[in-house]
Amino acid sequence: MLRALSLAIGLAVLWLLLSGYWHEPLLLGLGLASVLLSVVVAGRMGGLDDEGHPVHLLGRALIYWPWLIKEIGLANWDVAKAILGWQGPIEPTVFAVRASQASDLGRVIYANSITLTPGTVTLELAGDRLLVHALTRGAVEGLQGGEMDRRVRRLAG
Numbered sequence: 001m002l003r004a005l006s007l008a009i010g011l012a013v014l015w016l017l018l019s020g021y022w023h024e025p026l027l028l029g030l031g032l033a034s035v036l037l038s039v040v041v042a043g044r045m046g047g048l049d050d051e052g053h054p055v056h057l058l059g060r061a062l063i064y065w066p067w068l069i070k071e072i073g074l075a076n077w078d079v080a081k082a083i084l085g086w087q088g089p090i091e092p093t094v095f096a097v098r099a100s101q102a103s104d105l106g107r108v109i110y111a112n113s114i115t116l117t118p119g120t121v122t123l124e125l126a127g128d129r130l131l132v133h134a135l136t137r138g139a140v141e142g143l144q145g146g147e148m149d150r151r152v153r154r155l156a157g
Contacts, residue, residue, distance in 0.1 A: 003048040006055045011035045064155045075118040106156030
């Protein structure tokens with residue numbers, strides 16, 4: 001029930017922010033109906049479990065997200081410097097990195113975090129091994145340093 005309520009509140013807030021309709025009763029009613037229908041469908045599909053809607057990670061995610069946003073900004077700057085030729089040549093590399101998370105959810109969060117960071121893309125996730133494509137040597141060294149892996153392990157528990 002907590003997960004359904006959390007999903008409904010999140011969807012309602014998102015709908016209100018994206019639509020901008022705060023004073024139209026008909027549109028608010030249709031928005032409410034779409035939120036309720038989405039929650040029912042998610043529940044019937046089994047999407048209100050620990051993996052589908054991980055409410056239990058919210059507190060730790062509030063610490064992780066600002067760090068990830070900062071890393072995305074730094075990676076953007078590194079990619080821009082590489083493209084403009086301000087730092088050595090672009091050296092595309094495919095390499096493997098180990099994921100130390102205990103759960104599938106943790107490994108998926110790690111793989112997605114890598115892909116969200118400019119200059120890196122997770123190509124494959126098999127067990128505890130991720131195959132990653134990186135644009136620069138700095139991106140490779142950053143991932144092999146293990147900071148993101150440690151932070152995702154703390155996030156996922």
